[in-house]
Each structure stands twice: as structure tokens, then as C-alpha cells.
Amino acid sequence: xxxxxxxxxxxxxxxxxxxxxxxRVTGGEIWQLVxxxxxxxxxxxRGLAGVARLGVTGEIRHAGAFLYLGHASALKLGLSAVxxxxxxxxxxxxxxxxxxxxxxxxxxxxxxxHRPVGALSAGQQRRVAxxxxxxxxxxxxxxxxxxxxxxxxxxxWLEACVRxxxxxxxxxxFTSHQPSRFGTxxxxxxxxxxxx
Amino acid sequence: xxxxxxxxxxxxxxxxxxxTFIHKLGSPPWFFGFxxxxxxxxLPITVTLxxxxxxxxxxxxxxxxxxxxxxxxxxxxxxxxxxxLAGYYVMAFxxxxxxxxxxxxxxxxxxxxxxxxxxxxxxxxxxxxxxGKPTWGTWWVWDARITSMLILLFLYLGVVALFEAYENxxxxxxxxxxxxxxxxxxIPIIYKSVDWWYSLHQPASxxxxxxxxxxxxxxxxxxxxxxxxxxxxxxxxxxNMRAELVWTHRESGWLKQLVGDT
Amino acid sequence: xxSDRPLLSLRAVFLRQFLRHGRSIMTSPADVANPLLFFFMVxxxxxxGLGPDPARLxxxxxxxxxxxxxxxxxxxxxxxxxxxxEDGSLEQLALAPYPLxxxxxxxxxxxxxxxxxxxxxxxxxxxxxxxxPDEGLLTLLVSLLLGTICLTLIGALGSALTINIRRxxxxxxxxxxxxxxxxxxxxxxxxxxxVLGGNPESWLALLGALALGSLVIAPLAIGAALRVxxxx
Numbered sequence: 002x003x004x005x006x007x008x009x010x011x012x013x014x015x016x017x018x019x020x021x022x023x024x025r026v027t028g029g030e031i032w033q034l035v036x037x038x039x040x041x042x043x044x045x046x047r048g049l050a051g052v053a054r055l056g057v058t059g060e061i062r063h064a065g066a067f068l069y070l071g072h073a074s075a076l077k078l079g080l081s082a083v084x085x086x087x088x089x090x091x092x093x094x095x096x097x098x099x100x101x102x103x104x105x106x107x108x109x110x111x112x113x114x115h116r117p118v119g120a121l122s123a124g125q126q127r128r129v130a131x132x133x134x135x136x137x138x139x140x141x142x143x144x145x146x147x148x149x150x151x152x153x154x155x156x157x158w159l160e161a162c163v164r165x166x167x168x169x170x171x172x173x174x175f176t177s178h179q180p181s182r183f184g185t186x187x188x189x190x191x192x193x194x195x196x197x
Numbered sequence: 198x199x200x201x202x203x204x205x206x207x208x209x210x211x212x213x214x215x216x217t218f219i220h221k222l223g224s225p226p227w228f229f230g231f232x233x234x235x236x237x238x239x240l241p242i243t244v245t246l247x248x249x250x251x252x253x254x255x256x257x258x259x260x261x262x263x264x265x266x267x268x269x270x271x272x273x274x275x276x277x278x279x280x281x282l283a284g285y286y287v288m289a290f291x292x293x294x295x296x297x298x299x300x301x302x303x304x305x306x307x308x309x310x311x312x313x314x315x316x317x318x319x320x321x322x323x324x325x326x327x328x329g330k331p332t333w334g335t336w337w338v339w340d341a342r343i344t345s346m347l348i349l350l351f352l353y354l355g356v357v358a359l360f361e362a363y364e365n366x367x368x369x370x371x372x373x374x375x376x377x378x379x380x381x382x383x384i385p386i387i388y389k390s391v392d393w394w395y396s397l398h399q400p401a402s403x404x405x406x407x408x409x410x411x412x413x414x415x416x417x418x419x420x421x422x423x424x425x426x427x428x429x430x431x432x433x434x435x436x437n438m439r440a441e442l443v444w445t446h447r448e449s450g451w452l453k454q455l456v457g458d459t
Numbered sequence: 460x461x462s463d464r465p466l467l468s469l470r471a472v473f474l475r476q477f478l479r480h481g482r483s484i485m486t487s488p489a490d491v492a493n494p495l496l497f498f499f500m501v502x503x504x505x506x507x508g509l510g511p512d513p514a515r516l517x518x519x520x521x522x523x524x525x526x527x528x529x530x531x532x533x534x535x536x537x538x539x540x541x542x543x544x545e546d547g548s549l550e551q552l553a554l555a556p557y558p559l560x561x562x563x564x565x566x567x568x569x570x571x572x573x574x575x576x577x578x579x580x581x582x583x584x585x586x587x588x589x590x591x592p593d594e595g596l597l598t599l600l601v602s603l604l605l606g607t608i609c610l611t612l613i614g615a616l617g618s619a620l621t622i623n624i625r626r627x628x629x630x631x632x633x634x635x636x637x638x639x640x641x642x643x644x645x646x647x648x649x650x651x652x653x654v655l656g657g658n659p660e661s662w663l664a665l666l667g668a669l670a671l672g673s674l675v676i677a678p679l680a681i682g683a684a685l686r687v688x689x690x691x
Binding site for chain 3: 363
Binding site: 047050051052053054055056069071072073074075076077078079080084087088089090091117 | 475476478479482483485486487542545546547548550551552553554555562686689690691
């Protein structure tokens, strides 16, 4: 069991969005949080990660490390891709320059390593943020709209990346507006059922 | 905070009734009933103390040999200033309780104390200015005490404004708790620094307030007024908290039941 | 985030965050130059407003220099954590297994080097322009060196409390100006004492004590404030 959430309720401001959410995630699973705009997908994911703790009630337990990737990519626009990954605020181990360049090459950004991230396109910036997936060994990934701004090749790369993470015993919880990216591999958590 | 926690644990172990009392204080419906009966007692006491203190101070106490009758404004100025400062510590203490034990009623206390304290500070400033006109010949003097009061007013206004700026009121209470705790650490430093600043810049001759010994016939009504203002502060705090509770629990069953009953 | 991996030492975390923020500041030189320019321009306003009489300017100069330094620090501190909040760095920092007080202190240190420290270095120049007697220049430098540490830390606290608030700028000045009063008093008094041939050391010692106290207390408060801002 990598993540165990029991009877989680989410409030935003004075309004209750979700209540009674149960979610158990074990290795090898992909969960997609689905639901209409404003139902609270991002709020729930932030709650599961522990970013926002006010307005989140219920029990959320993690076994082991996890990696959270939010809407905002946590990149400093003035810094190069390499510096951004090397000094990333959440990584608990500093990756070597070689590892970072390998990861950037894997997301098809070879040659852009030392350019300021602000000079890259939105899709390329997203790839820099996603390169973190290759540098982390956290078994659980919590990804908020990871496919946003990615082109077809980028989406395919991310799918393959998540699949191989699963084969290694990892698990992924993500939000997306596109249905069933992973076909029968994935399970849906329809937040419409828990909306208040 | 470890020693405080240990102390409270000891209190819980040896005095469970005390602990249930604190727990009850944290429950809005219970607090609403409790504060209601407290207000019923406190209101006549406060009014009586204020009346007795005012009559004693304004009519019975002798005039000052240097300032004549104008000094009598101290019976409002000094109590307001004293209680305004104490009010900040009440607010900060409630903030600390709210941060550490996450008790909702502590949030309400802090939120209710800020405007009461700000108003008392403003009263102290205005009465200080009125006192200044006959004493120094001008409405405003950058006197150490008045300047400190002005900064205290800014500190209060900061807490009020910060609370209003947050949409999420739980977060607002936490933010204000952090701010008021930092303010608490700072207040003695501010007061001391303003004191030094004043004594460096002003000749000692016009410093005739405070240092000279005050006669007992003037002191007793002053002490009485200070007690009255403390009661007034608690009364205003309780009323403010009750108003806050009515607003936040306007949809709750217990409140509707209470309104229906009476 | 519990992890099986060994954690980095706090010093390494501090250094990483310091480098990240410092490099990021260096990529936008305008942000570094703006407070200095502001300092320069406002200093220019005083002779224009008060008249060019050197003797009067000299008496007023400790106060002018200090008040303007305080305003410059107020102006830049509003932005301290804003970009981290908007680009998502802050939520990542909050998830990292390190105390926010340490990482926030790293950012504040980098910020101080780029603003308060630079301001201190150029301040004697402006002191000369305002006719501050030579005896006061060294004290001005030392007092600003210690004082800007306090100003930056207090400003950072204000920034942390207001990043999630629309139109937080005005609120920020209300929150932090009263807290800055002792710093201003000790700083100006030290410079004036030096000019009058008095004893500035005791006032500088008080400023040093304030700086040390702020270094201990402010990071904890900033960490708590950042959590509140993220939570809301």
C-alpha cells in the first residue's frame, strides 16, 4: 500500500467540495481522478500530497516517498534547465550533471540544457518539469494535468514513462481531461460521486 | 512550548474537571450559553465601576496643583492605554493557543480582541491629544508614550487588516496569530526604543507626567477606573465573540434552536 | 515526504536554495538595480524639498538616509516570495523533508545580498551627497549592514504573510512598518551619535542584538507564515 486515504473531505474557503473519498493505491496501479471542471480534482490531489492542509479532513497515509508535480512547474525562468533540476526545491538528493543531461535528452531536450527555461516554449518547459520523473526514485507519482501543453510525441513519451514506472512496482495518481489514456491499465476515481 | 504542554498534561491528570472546563470553552454552543450568563453579571458590574470611578475621579478627587482640572482626563486616558496594551497580549495569547492546540474558540477570541484593542488605543490617543492642548499648548506632541500608542495602533490595525484580507478565515486566524506573536516579541523593544529616542531628543523639563508621585486621593479613583476598563474590555470582547459566533454559526442547528427557545 | 534515502544535511539544503535563488536574482539585473535607483532618486528629492543649505541637510542626513533605506527595503520585500508562490516552487519546498525555516532563510540571505547589502555598500556615497560629516560615514555603513538584516527579515515575514492576498502591497507596509521602528531608532541614533562625537558603539551593539534576534525568530515565523499562505 503506497497511499491510503480514508473518508477524505475537501473544503475550499467556506464551501465543501468533496466528502467521503476513499482511495487505496498499491504498486502497479494507475489512478485517474476524473470529474467536471471545478469538482475538486486539483484540490484533492493537493490534499493527497499534503500541500494544502487546511480544509482537508480525513486520514491520508503515505508509505514511502512520493513525487508531486503541480499545475505550476516550479521552474525559475531565468535559470537553465540543468540548474533548475540540480537545485530543484523538492528533490532530496542532488543528481549529478550527467544524470540530469541524460534525463533532458530522454525528454528530447538535448541541446537546450543550458538555455534559460524562460526562452523555451510552454511544451518544452513542461518537459523540463517532467524530467524530474526520471531523476526520482519515489514509488508514488502524483501528477496534476501532466499532459497539458505536450505534443503527441511528448504524450507518448509520458505514457511510456508511466508504464515503465508501473513495471518497476511504482504507482501513479493523475488528473486529466482526456479519458482513459492507459486503457485497461488504469482505474478511474469519479469525483462526481463524492461531490457535495 | 514543551513546559507549557507538560504543565497542561499535569493539570489534566490531577484536575479533570478543569480540563473538561477548557474543553467546554472550546465548544461554541457551550461557550455561547456560558458567555451569556457571564455578560449578564459583568454588564451591571462594569457600569457601576465606570460610574463610581468617573464620579470619584471627575468630581471628588482634588484638582492638580499645576494642571488644575485638565489632568482629570487621565481617568480615561491612562486606563485606556493600560488595557489597550494588555489587550494585545490577550490577542497574542489566544493566537498562540490557536496555533498550538487548534482550538476554534481561540481564533474567535483573537479576532474579537483586535478591534476592541484598536478602539481602546484610539481612545488613548485622542484623550492624549485633548490633554496635550492645555498642557503643552498643542494637540500633538511626539511624546514617548503617545508615539508608542500610535505604533500600537498600527500593530492592531495590521492584525485587523490582515484578517480581513484573507478569504479563508481559518488561514486568516493562523496568519494573524503569527503576526501578533511577532508583535508581542517586538512590543517591549518598541516601547524601550521609543523611550530612549524620546529622552535623547527632548529636554527633561517638560517630562512632568508619570515621574512625579501621585497623591492617594487621585490614585484610588484611577485604579478603580483601570479595573473598570478591564471589565469593559472583557465585556466588549465577550459581546464581540458572541456576535462572531452568531454570524459563523448562522446555519447551525443549535443556534436556531436557541433563537427559537427565547 | 518520508523517504528511504538519506537526507541531505541542512547546510547542503541551505546552499542549494541559496544558489537557486541567488542565480535567479542575478538573471534579472533590473531587479537588483531598481532599489538602488529608488534610493538614489528619493535621496535627490530631499535637497529639492528642503533647500540646498548644507548645514541643515547634514543634520537631517542620518534620518533621511535611514528612512529611505527602510522604504527601499519595504519596496523590494513585497516581491520576495511572490515568484516562488506563483511558479509552484513554494509548494515543492513545503513538500521537501526539510524545515521551511531553513530554506526560507536561504532565500532571504540571497535576497539580502542582492538588496540590503548592496544598498549598504553604496550608502556612504549618498551620505557624502547629503553632507553627512565624515565621522558618520563608517557608522552609517555598519548600522545599515546590521539594520538591513533586520529590515530584510521583517520584510520577508510580511511578504510571506501576504503573498496569497490580492493587493497585498499596501497591507504589507501596514504590517511591517511598526515592526521596523526599533531598527530605525537604533540606526539613526548610532549615526547621529557618531556625528556628534558621542558613543555610537552601544547603539550598534543594540542593532547587532536585534539582527541576531531576528535571525533566530524571523525564520521560524516566516516558515509558519508560508505554510499558512500555502494552506489558504
